[in-house]
Amino acid sequence: MTARQLAKPSLPHDIAFPRHYLRFGILDGSPPIPTGSRPSEPVPYQWSCHIETASGMIDEFGFLDTRGLDPIPELVETLLAVIGPKGAILVPSTHETALLHRLKRRLADPSGALAHILARVVEVDRLASRPKDHDARRTVSGSRPAALVLWPNDPVDPSPELCDDRAAEVAYLELIDARTQTIRRRQLIRALVRYGDFRISDLVHAVAEHSDGDPGPFASDPVFN
Template sequence: MHVNTRYLYLGGSYDLQQLFQEEDLTREVQERQSDIPARLSGMRQILASPMPPAIEPDHHCRSPYECPFWEHCTKGKPDRWVYYLPGGRYAFQRMTALGIQTIDEIPSAYPLKLLQQRVKDNVEWVGPGLQAALATVAYPVHHLDFETLGSAIPLYPNTRPYQSVPFQWSNHIETADGQLRHEAYLCSDSRDPREELAVALLESVGKQGSICTYTGYEHGVLTGLAHALPHLRSDLDHVCDRLWDLHTIVKAHYYHPAFEGSYSIKRVLPAVVPHLAYDDLEIQEGVLASLRFHRIAFGNTDSAERARIRKALLRYCERDTFGMVELRRALAIKTCANTSGRSEPISRALSRNLSPPKWGTEG
């Protein structure tokens, strides 16, 4: 039995016959029964042994979930262990078969994909097209981030299991003269937040300017809102047309060794804008944000705890959008340093209030 993700909750009582779906796995179970004695014997031998099993760490250690012994089993691996070369299990196994233990040991003539080569080179790279790419925004520039809740049991009418329902957004708005203001929305109770959230968002982003996001996640959320709110579909579709993905620009035009092959905002931001990490926040990632919102919306919390969680949620979402503002500015400074033939740390440039070039045009 498993959750039927096609079940549409219409409100009121749940139709459990539709919410849960039965599947007959008798044949699969019977086919595997003959393997059980041998597997049990192997497990007992491992339990009786005074030493851990001699199993080399690999991608199986993180599938389907990360093994809690990962840190223990990899503590003796080198800093630039070839496991961290982008390319997944195939790349790792291929390198291991060649006797290569570290990324630095990969022969210079060995054919690598572009991102793999960036990781191997282990140097900062500023592409010649970065400045032009940054200049494609139109002012005022909005920086948008959503937080969503996706529950196995639908919580709102006309939603399905695991459907992402936005409950919060943050928008940092930068004008052409560099002025910055922040606007935000956070649902405060258990009611369906989508229409109120969407109306507030449409008012915040207005009709002009690029809407900066990091990855295409916000596009998916907006598309879901347009489907759920047909009377707002046209306006939400226009918002989608204005999206400007900073993630694709960074991937195409910039690399920093601290990325270690990942372009996640949680990896990119601390590397490029060191003073804007997430370690000072109570909530530091989206899954915890969803859990905390569920707690204040549907849990039994007192007013003090609700206020504390709301503050933490607002700070976390605000950090994401302010991070995009600072990331754009820092990358613009990088282009200045690159075109002038010299380089300097971003932190030093920011401390001198070095103004980035004007990007795009108003409206």
């Protein structure tokens, strides 16, 4: 997904721009999809990334697997297409760093792109936990590539509210279940994209609060795969 908004830069000056706030949606345990990973290894099915420039603009990007096949090759390909060669990669914790190391080992990283990302990772250990006003911060508009899926701009949003990562896992498993009806799939996709977006927004707010700054309200224009 992509969007632009104005944010107040508030991190220490030694953290390089552009600043990439990155988070993954991860399926723990034994995934019911073929991935090439060991059965006990967590499998990422989603990523969200907000990129802040030195001028204070934030672009929002994201990927969500909706097919239930091995999500890792496309997940990594889309991530590498978004993260540029410069700037810090801010992640919530060591959990994301460990995942990036696993992805690097599995894909062999012939270009060295994942190794370059890992060299720029900054782990943020404090996240904001206050509730968000979902409806006040979401719009849908604009033209999109045919390969991407848009959720309908319904007057009443029927999609579920996901309260935590476990609820997101359950929603993803229902999404990729062949028995799930189309309308329900749309609701789940919308809920998962929104959840990933707001969790990464929490990361941005947490870093700003830690630095006595205010990133300002988020007004996004989402697209997802």
